[in-house]
Amino acid sequence: MAVSDKSAALATAGARERAAHYLVSRHRFRPAEALPWLLAIAAFFLFPDRMTFGNQALIMVMFALSLDLILGYAGIVSLGHAAFFGVGAYTVGLLIARLGWSEPLSSLVAAAAMAGLTGFVTGWFILRYRGLTVIMLTLATAIMLQEAGNLRSDISGGYDGLPGLVISPLFGVFDYDLYGHVNYLYVLGVLAVIFYIVRRIVYSPFGQALTGIRENVRRMNAIGSPVHRRLVTVYTISAAIAGIAGALFTQTNAYVTLTVFDFDNSAKVMVMLILGGTGRLYGAFIGAVVYMVLEDHLSKLSPTFWQFGIGLLLILAVLFAPRGLLGLAEDVVRRDRPRREARARRLVFKREDWNALTVSALDGAMIGFIAGFAVNFGQTDLMSEYITSLPGRVLVFAGFGAVIAASINVVYLALTRRVAAEDRVP
Amino acid sequence: MPQYANIAVSILFDGLAYAMFLFITSVGLSVTMGLMNFVNLAHGAFAMVGGYIVVSLTRSYGVGFIPSLIIAAVLVALISVRFERRLYRRFYRATDLEQVLLTIGLAFMAIATFTYFYGPIPKSVPLPDWLQGSVNLGFRSFPAYRVFMIAVGAALIAVLWYGFERTNIGAMIRAAVDNRRMAESIGINVDRLFTLTFALGSGLAALGGGLAIQLLGLNPNFALLYLVLFLIVVAVGGLGSLKGTLLAALVLGIIDTAGKYLLADAGGFFIYAVTVIVLLIKPAGFYGRE
Amino acid sequence: MTDAVLDVRGLNRSFGALKVTRDVDLILERGARRALIGPNGAGKTTLVNLITGLLKPSSGSVSLDGVDITALSQAQRARRGVARTFQINQLFRGLTVLENLCLAIGERDGHCNNLWRATGGRRVVIDEALDHLASLRLVEDALKLVRELPYGRQRLVEIAIALAQKPRVLLLDEPAAGVPSSETHLILDVVANLDPDIAILIIEHDMDVVFRFARKITVLVAGAIFTEGTPHEIMANEQVRAVYLGQEGHRVGGGARHG
Numbered sequence: 017m018a019v020s021d022k023s024a025a026l027a028t029a030g031a032r033e034r035a036a037h038y039l040v041s042r043h044r045f046r047p048a049e050a051l052p053w054l055l056a057i058a059a060f061f062l063f064p065d066r067m068t069f070g071n072q073a074l075i076m077v078m079f080a081l082s083l084d085l086i087l088g089y090a091g092i093v094s095l096g097h098a099a100f101f102g103v104g105a106y107t108v109g110l111l112i113a114r115l116g117w118s119e120p121l122s123s124l125v126a127a128a129a130m131a132g133l134t135g136f137v138t139g140w141f142i143l144r145y146r147g148l149t150v151i152m153l154t155l156a157t158a159i160m161l162q163e164a165g166n167l168r169s170d171i172s173g174g175y176d177g178l179p180g181l182v183i184s185p186l187f188g189v190f191d192y193d194l195y196g197h198v199n200y201l202y203v204l205g206v207l208a209v210i211f212y213i214v215r216r217i218v219y220s221p222f223g224q225a226l227t228g229i230r231e232n233v234r235r236m237n238a239i240g241s242p243v244h245r246r247l248v249t250v251y252t253i254s255a256a257i258a259g260i261a262g263a264l265f266t267q268t269n270a271y272v273t274l275t276v277f278d279f280d281n282s283a284k285v286m287v288m289l290i291l292g293g294t295g296r297l298y299g300a301f302i303g304a305v306v307y308m309v310l311e312d313h314l315s316k317l318s319p320t321f322w323q324f325g326i327g328l329l330l331i332l333a334v335l336f337a338p339r340g341l342l343g344l345a346e347d348v349v350r351r352d353r354p355r356r357e358a359r360a361r362r363l364v365f366k367r368e369d370w371n372a373l374t375v376s377a378l379d380g381a382m383i384g385f386i387a388g389f390a391v392n393f394g395q396t397d398l399m400s401e402y403i404t405s406l407p408g409r410v411l412v413f414a415g416f417g418a419v420i421a422a423s424i425n426v427v428y429l430a431l432t433r434r435v436a437a438e439d440r441v442p
Numbered sequence: 443m444p445q446y447a448n449i450a451v452s453i454l455f456d457g458l459a460y461a462m463f464l465f466i467t468s469v470g471l472s473v474t475m476g477l478m479n480f481v482n483l484a485h486g487a488f489a490m491v492g493g494y495i496v497v498s499l500t501r502s503y504g505v506g507f508i509p510s511l512i513i514a515a516v517l518v519a520l521i522s523v524r525f526e527r528r529l530y531r532r533f534y535r536a537t538d539l540e541q542v543l544l545t546i547g548l549a550f551m552a553i554a555t556f557t558y559f560y561g562p563i564p565k566s567v568p569l570p571d572w573l574q575g576s577v578n579l580g581f582r583s584f585p586a587y588r589v590f591m592i593a594v595g596a597a598l599i600a601v602l603w604y605g606f607e608r609t610n611i612g613a614m615i616r617a618a619v620d621n622r623r624m625a626e627s628i629g630i631n632v633d634r635l636f637t638l639t640f641a642l643g644s645g646l647a648a649l650g651g652g653l654a655i656q657l658l659g660l661n662p663n664f665a666l667l668y669l670v671l672f673l674i675v676v677a678v679g680g681l682g683s684l685k686g687t688l689l690a691a692l693v694l695g696i697i698d699t700a701g702k703y704l705l706a707d708a709g710g711f712f713i714y715a716v717t718v719i720v721l722l723i724k725p726a727g728f729y730g731r732e
Numbered sequence: 733m734t735d736a737v738l739d740v741r742g743l744n745r746s747f748g749a750l751k752v753t754r755d756v757d758l759i760l761e762r763g764a765r766r767a768l769i770g771p772n773g774a775g776k777t778t779l780v781n782l783i784t785g786l787l788k789p790s791s792g793s794v795s796l797d798g799v800d801i802t803a804l805s806q807a808q809r810a811r812r813g814v815a816r817t818f819q820i821n822q823l824f825r826g827l828t829v830l831e832n833l834c835l836a837i838g839e840r841d842g843h844c845n846n847l848w849r850a851t852g853g854r855r856v857v858i859d860e861a862l863d864h865l866a867s868l869r870l871v872e873d874a875l876k877l878v879r880e881l882p883y884g885r886q887r888l889v890e891i892a893i894a895l896a897q898k899p900r901v902l903l904l905d906e907p908a909a910g911v912p913s914s915e916t917h918l919i920l921d922v923v924a925n926l927d928p929d930i931a932i933l934i935i936e937h938d939m940d941v942v943f944r945f946a947r948k949i950t951v952l953v954a955g956a957i958f959t960e961g962t963p964h965e966i967m968a969n970e971q972v973r974a975v976y977l978g979q980e981g982h983r984v985g986g987g988a989r990h991g
Contacts, residue, residue, distance in 0.1 A: 027872075028866070028871050028872065031871050031872050031874065032862050032866070032871050032874070034874075034875065035830050035862060035871065035874035035875050036855070036858050036859070036862060038830075038875055039830060039831075039834070039851060039852050039858050040852040040853075040855065040858065041852060042850075042851075042852055043850035043851070043852050043853075044852075087539070093538050093539050093542060095542070141722055144725075145721075145725045147538060148475070148481060148538070148677060148681070149677065149721055149725045149726075151481070151538065151542065152673060152674065152677045152717070152721065153718060153721055155670060155673070156674070156714045156717050156718050156721075157718075159670065159714050160711060160714045160715065160718065163710045163711035163714065164711060166710070166711075167705075167711055216847070216848055216850070217847050217848075219850040219851065219852070220846055220847050220848055220849060220850060220851065221834075221838045221843040221844040221845075221846050221849075221851050221854070221857075222844055222845065222846060222847040223847075223851075224831065224834065224835055224838060224844065224851055225835065225838065225839065225844040227824070227826075227827060227831075228824050228827070228835045231824040231825060231826050231827060232822055232823065232824050232825070234818070234822045235822040235823060235824060235893070236807075236835075236839075237786075237805075237806045237807050237810070238784070238806065238810055238815070238816060238818075238822065239810055239815075239835065239836045239839050239840070239893065239897055240807045240808070240809075240810030240811035240839050240840065240897070241807055241839045241844065242807055243807065246844075249847075279666070279670070283546065286543075290543060320554045320557045320558045321554065321558075322554075323550050323553060323554040323557070324550065324551050324554030324555065324558075326547075326550050327546075327547040327548065327549065327550025327551035327552075327553075327554060328547065328551055329547070330543045330544070330546060330547030330550070331543075331544055331547040331548065331551070333543065334533075334536075334540050334543045334544045334547070338540070376528070379524050379528060382521075382524070
């Protein structure tokens with residue numbers, strides 16, 4: 017008896033030390049964290065002619081990082097984060113165009129201050145609420161700022177914007193070159209500083225409190241957390257960072273228009289973050305870079321297919337990869353036993369699966385059938401050479417519809433088998 | 443008529459027509475969001491699809507305008523049933539963010555698909571003769587189409603009001619919006635009710651989309667551009683309330699029209715300012731719950 | 733005289749025309765072991781919500797250590813030492829058990845106002861969290877995500893969080909609810925061994941738990957206090973049996989067994 021008591025005590029002490037160690041060492045820098053920075057520096061040497069693209073990618077990383085603070089960590093769903101990006105962008109633009117002030121670093125500080133102030137004021141009101149109200153108010157904020165800019169297009173330049181904004185040399189010494197080399201290092205430097213700050217916030221007790229608010233607001237209230245104050249604080253910080261990203265945007269493009277406030281901008285940064293994975297600092301890196309690279313290549317081929325792809329990506333992300341690319345990567349690396357077993361079961365289809373497949377194929381056929389009637393072939397030259405008759409067109413569409421729907425269903429079934437063990441919906 | 447009174451009448455009249463469009467398209471969204479607490483950002487896409495079906499029917503197959511509207515509404519209602527059953531149903535308990543992402547994704551896919559087939563240039567519909575030109579209402583002439591819209595809107599309001607307030611199904615919907623669990627426990631089949639209201643709402647959205655072609659023009663971006671407006675009407679009116687949606691549509695429709703009349707391009711500001719003010723005072727909207 | 737830690741006077745609450753709490757007076761002294769019982773819908777959880785500040789009363793007052801806290805928010809009251817558990821677990825399901833506890837301690841001591849120093853740098857907080865876990869035999873689960881634990885152990889985490897707040901008043905809302913019968917003893921042991929200085933009110937339906945734990949019982953019916961007394965007095969009270977215990981006929985014998 018005594019021996020097993022003692023070994024039980026030892027086991028508990030061991031578990032205790034492991035647990036403590038996990039929390040104590042969690043914030044320490046891991047070697048793998050150097051990777052994205054090394055890659056960024058390598059890109060500088062490897063792709064000297066793609067620096068303007070690199071600049072925009074880094075700026076988007078910063079923008080996505082700011083969104084992650086409120087969305088991934090605090091759980092605030094904002095469809096109008098471009099508002100703060102825009103405020104920062106226009107602060108710099110107006111400083112140069114209307115006040116003749118073009119010193120870069122002080123402009124960044126001013127942009128951060130203006131955007132942060134906007135975030136503080138709007139957040140103070142908006143964050144009293146949850147759910148649809150918050151989504152609507154964040155959306156409305158961005159639109160209102162855009163419309164306000166339109167109202168005074170004499171100041172803002174309207175949708176034509178403020179062109180020809182030239183920045184003074186950095187530190188009075190480094191002048192900006194046409195190819196964006198100095199710009200790139202400048203943006204990278206600012207990003208590194210911002211990232212360090214965000215990283216500290218995320219691992220601090222405040223950052224923990226944010227995740228608590230995201231997970232269960234009721235419990236946070238019950239343990240005495242000043243929830244509203246915490247949310248407004250993080251919203252302000254996030255707005256300031258988004259403002260810096262916007263400021264860098266104006267500085268590197270020498271140009272700013274009201275399109276910075278577009279819903280497209282807010283949606284874009286959200287897609288980037290979802291793609292990379294929310295609530296994980298490096299999700300913003302992966303998501304933004306992957307998105308920008310894909311957009312650069314694919315949207316030139318066909319903007320329509322690009323938009324379709326983004327839509328499909330969002331749906332697939334919600335269904336299969338709610339934790340983004342980084343989450344998928346983690347799953348692969350971890351190689352949990354239950355997942356391996358689940359994977360082995362994956363390829364066996366049961367009777368109800370065949371039923372489901374048939375039903376979905378019929379759905380697809382029905383939609384295709386209707387589409388065949390509705391669609392005006394004037395736009396697409398592909399098929400009209402081969403199928404000019406209406407019945408033929410309808411049948412082909414129905415067939416396509418069935419095949420596409422069935423394939424989606426097969427993929428869905430296969431993957432849901434694999435992740436069956438996971439608790440996906442909190 | 444004196445100048446300012448003339449302008450006022452024009453604003454009221456155009457605002458009313460616009461408000462009818464907002465109401466017809468948004469009422470479905472309001473009831474379904476109030477009933478299932480599901481953030482459906484693809485609602486604008488349903489309206490757009492309805493519009494394009496009307497375009498195809500009238501231009502490629504020579505179907506009349508009014509019949510096309512009805513067919514479009516019915517078709518979209520049927521399609522939406524399949525969407526609801528197969529896809530949306532899985533996400534009723536998902537987080538707001540997941541619902542937002544899912545439905546925005548659908549909207550993007552819809553927009554891209556229709557851009558591919560119909561092109562980005564706005565389309566128009568051939569209208570029957572009696573809908574073109576003006577109608578003289580005694581003290582002034584008004585565009586016939588807008589009179590038509592107001593008439594359709596008024597008729598639909600009457601029908602919906604009757605259905606909501608006086609029929610059994612309407613009572614069941616109101617009960618389920620008020621307290622879903624309680625409604626289920628007294629035997630109301632909320633799932634089937636929701637499919638029904640979703641179909642009705644989507645059908646109405648398609649109708650609204652078809653009506654909007656002449657009023658606002660139709661291109662694939664319609665789905666997202668006007669989605670914001672629908673969401674605003676729903677949020678300001680209060681989820682699940684017919685009265686609220688109507689009131690919000692009237693207030694916002696007339697204010698937006700007034701803004702555009704009096705301040706041209708810059709007039710779009712006011713509708714959002716009003717939204718923010720209303721939501722800050724009454725976060726659940728005019729007639730919303732909790 | 734024992735000093736009153738929690739003093740509730742004339743508490744009323746209505747929802748529209750429905751009065752859910754009627755003129756409730758309740759005093760908890762230091763070290764109180766009070767059970768709040770009553771038929772379903774009597775308003776027991778509502779009363780706890782009023783005391784903790786989740787609901788505001790229509791009239792009446794709540795005082796803690798002689799200080800009126802009626803105007804304070806739930807979070808403010810929690811910071812002054814009013815802790816509760818919920819009938820259905822309210823935990824941070826996506827975080828580890830240890831993080832759940834560290835959060836409670838962090839908010840209690842104001843650590844969470846710090847944006848700069850890492851949580852790992854505060855060994856004191858981590859150690860205290862582990863101590864709490866140890867007293868509830870949860871150390872083995874420290875690094876598990878809460879949602880991976882069986883419900884009974886999650887319930888223990890719920891209690892651990894409330895205890896980590898170092899409360900003066902602890903309100904437990906049906907702590908054994910939803911716990912499989914094989915695990916209820918874990919909960920009961922914990923409840924039996926709580927700090928004797930804390931004033932504890934426990935809402936329970938299970939009479940075994942009530943009679944083992946309570947030194948005094950308050951019976952709530954239709955929002956008003958029906959009667960109060962020691963367990964034996966309540967057991968013997970015919971009216972209480974009729975109103976409440978009579979519905980639980982099969983449990984009546986259980987009370988006598990533990991007497």
